[in-house]
Amino acid sequence: MLIVMSSTATADHVRGVCERVRELGLTPNEIPGAVRVAIGVTGNKGALDPALFNRLPGVQEAVAVSKPWKLVSREVKPDDTVIDVRGVKIGGGALVVMAGPCSVESREQVISTARHVREQGASILRGGAFKPRTSPYDFQGLREEGLALLAEARDATGMPIITEVKDTETLPAVAEVADILQIGARNMQNFSLLEAVGALGKPVMLKRGIASTVNEWLMAAEYIVSRGNYQVMLCERGIRTFETLTRNTLDLGIVPIVRGITHLPIVVDPSHGTGVARAVGPMTRAAAATGVDGIIVEVHPSPSKALSDGPQALTFEMFTELMGDVRKVAAALGQPLG
Numbered sequence: 001m002l003i004v005m006s007s008t009a010t011a012d013h014v015r016g017v018c019e020r021v022r023e024l025g026l027t028p029n030e031i032p033g034a035v036r037v038a039i040g041v042t043g044n045k046g047a048l049d050p051a052l053f054n055r056l057p058g059v060q061e062a063v064a065v066s067k068p069w070k071l072v073s074r075e076v077k078p079d080d081t082v083i084d085v086r087g088v089k090i091g092g093g094a095l096v097v098m099a100g101p102c103s104v105e106s107r108e109q110v111i112s113t114a115r116h117v118r119e120q121g122a123s124i125l126r127g128g129a130f131k132p133r134t135s136p137y138d139f140q141g142l143r144e145e146g147l148a149l150l151a152e153a154r155d156a157t158g159m160p161i162i163t164e165v166k167d168t169e170t171l172p173a174v175a176e177v178a179d180i181l182q183i184g185a186r187n188m189q190n191f192s193l194l195e196a197v198g199a200l201g202k203p204v205m206l207k208r209g210i211a212s213t214v215n216e217w218l219m220a221a222e223y224i225v226s227r228g229n230y231q232v233m234l235c236e237r238g239i240r241t242f243e244t245l246t247r248n249t250l251d252l253g254i255v256p257i258v259r260g261i262t263h264l265p266i267v268v269d270p271s272h273g274t275g276v277a278r279a280v281g282p283m284t285r286a287a288a289a290t291g292v293d294g295i296i297v298e299v300h301p302s303p304s305k306a307l308s309d310g311p312q313a314l315t316f317e318m319f320t321e322l323m324g325d326v327r328k329v330a331a332a333l334g335q336p337l338g
């Protein structure tokens, strides 16, 4: 149920409606929005009767929400969510490029990459410190040392940092450094982690699970938002299909659909979405052509020596060329680079 307040509703009216919702054993969620005040009601098992709220002071109308995920839906919040990360706006109409290595490996590696991608127009630095690897024998990340190097790279370049948080135990340490907390594909349905980042209130990028439907993905986002954190962006990073020539199948077809049903910003990751460096450029261009809010790509000074995801990493030269193309695609759509 969505309760839309009238334009003349006062703060007392809003409080009164929230109280009534609580009396019914339900949860009121005030929806941030520039245009109007609205209250999303969650916690009901079956359909609610709009008559319960329609005649409360200040209420314009109460309407049922048809989707299983409520707070992330456009029905509840028609205007796009814009996330401000140290002045970089994601979801505000610009195309934001996030780039950097898969894993932080050394000071020299991360700072040289940060400088290069910044120079070419990227505005957010990516880099994993705690890595969720398929094999326990693979490089697991530099952990706390990796976080400290990311903080140094931010100081050196002024770029905000996105880095993965892989469990609730390390969340406090990661949240201290990260400007955006990345929830990886393998953790999309780690509900304790979703609840914890929801309570924390920092920007979150939620990657789509390896074999998750859009409905499951949006339900996972709803876990975060229902804890009061609206600063959530979604990231399409490819799904598992029968195809083996690519690491994953980048599901670009869902981008316009997701755009229509949720107000959350959408980012595409062509690096994990293909797993093949020479496919990353073309699929980044394709992703940009869908009008997404962000692109996240892996770049490494020497991909053949990378400790994780070398086969999909772009060299500095490849990234430079790619950014030239991304600028052209974004300009064709009238979209500035963020």
Ligand code: PEP
Pocket (backbone or CB within 6 Å): 102, 128, 132, 183, 184, 185, 186, 207, 237, 272
């Ligand atoms: C990553 O971004 O390096 C990563 C591990 O991504 P994903 O969770 O999409 O596999």
Ligand code: MN
Pocket (backbone or CB within 6 Å): 102, 103, 272, 298, 308, 309
């Ligand atoms: Mn990676």
